[in-house]
Amino acid sequence: MITALAGGVGAARLLRGLVRAVPADEVTAIVNTGDDTLLHGLLICPDLDTVTYTLAGMHDDERGWGLAGETWAAMEALERLGGESWFRLGDRDLATHLYRTQRLSQGASLSVITREITGALGVGARLLPMTDDPVRTRVTLVEGPEVGFQEYFVRRRHAVAVRSVRFDGADRCRAAPGVIDAITSARTVIVCPSNPVVSIGPLLAVPGIADALRERRQTVIAVSPIIAGAALKGPADRLMAELGQEPSVVGVARAYADIAGTLVVDDADAGLCDQVEATGVRCLVTSTVMQTAGDAQRLSTTILDASGRPVSDGPGR
């Protein structure tokens, strides 16, 4: 069994390859819910939905988010009413949020609802929200206010400087059923190429998850979302710099050093491997850019092959 810690788009791309490299039902993804937001009365779980839609083959790869063949009648009508339309909800995508919100009102947990949605859409992998409790990533901007994650990420297009990030509710949440066991019992744990601060950060803030990873650090393999000092997508590089972390594979290695024994870096960063290994993390160099599902499958196979090999477990060793 393989367990992956997942944010949104970057994670979904890798998972799409992972379920081609091994049988899908051997894959568990533990997904960030810190991005979740209540909008128009509906609970929206962007990372869960991105992973679900991608694994269901329904994701719009060109747009980079949402469903392929989506229509926007509801959003257009909402604009006519003067409603808040900065968070674009397609008509079909809306159904996911309607379903989730209705089931929550009936008392179902997010774990159960996620299983129902992935089942209905034919997703073979197991998706677990990191927690069934509300955890909300909050971002304090340099210009002043603390805002919700989607306010920062979507409404302001992450084009504003960030002072700090916190995960409201994380200290009192419980890992969702199956989460800790999926980390403990997996043959390999993969930390997907997601934003270390706002995608993997919330996962590590859930009580028990970081401890479970530390316990088996040598067989935890992280994939760097930073390539040649930049994020392929999203604000990971900028956020790391703003929070005092080096926006490079070395900074990623430092962020993950206590939970991962290996960091997979792109060929472009081969020259930084010595510095990565100086943090006590084995450096594995390969092509990490995933344009196609085939690319993702190759990367997955490389990761899984590497997970059999011995790993260093301290600085300089």
Place this chain on the structure above:
Amino acid sequence: MITALAGGVGAARLLRGLVRAVPADEVTAIVNTGDDTLLHGLLICPDLDTVTYTLAGMHDDERGWGLAGETWAAMEALERLGGESWFRLGDRDLATHLYRTQRLSQGASLSVITREITGALGVGARLLPMTDDPVRTRVTLVEGPEVGFQEYFVRRRHAVAVRSVRFDGADRCRAAPGVIDAITSARTVIVCPSNPVVSIGPLLAVPGIADALRERRQTVIAVSPIIAGAALKGPADRLMAELGQEPSVVGVARAYADIAGTLVVDDADAGLCDQVEATGVRCLVTSTVMQTAGDAQRLSTTILDASGRPVSDGPGR
């Protein structure tokens, strides 16, 4: 100024004519909210929306509900997920519920939100919800359970026998701002041809509304929704019979005798005028079937003309 007490489709049809017979901004409609329901986390107000869409010229006349040119992508996706899709929400219609729910979560009242929606859609008449507080029509079926109104009306297509009806929350609600004044100060008050039990009934259960009508009973004109013993649409005839009321214009006259001085009945019921007047209600005979906006305008003009004439105020007088 003209004030109308309104349910859904029948009321909307009359109001469409009323705003042609007099300037739209002289018309206030006080609308039933007992049909309102929370579904998928969204507050849905069927009667307010039917009146709004009709007056905005957006109503689907052929289907009889919802918006013309509507699409159903969200509902189809919801069905794929196995969600509850018996209450059909079109993609554009969904925007109304998203907007309303979002504004409620921001602390706006239903009155304010209704003004915003009607303003955005170019409705000239003033629409007031009967109350800003939650009132929910509950229906006890002969076969046993008490169910919500939409469960009875839509899911079971009102094809089940009813034992009793109550308006949960009505005793502790307050009439929305402007409601009582609109009744008191209007030149004429019209009770639209809506279901006396479940459309006008909730309005009369709001504290202060029935009293205000009784105070000016002689210039309150009701239009019978029953023609030749049957409702043109919906279960008014059946419901009246099940609740021990005569499903005829005579039964309607009895139901409204203490709040309305005049009942408008269709030509088909001219033979029952003596029995209507025996209840103390003046009987006005005209064509009440509204196929077109022109029909509705003619009926409105007839009502308004009649409101100038003297009215009997007791049995046999």
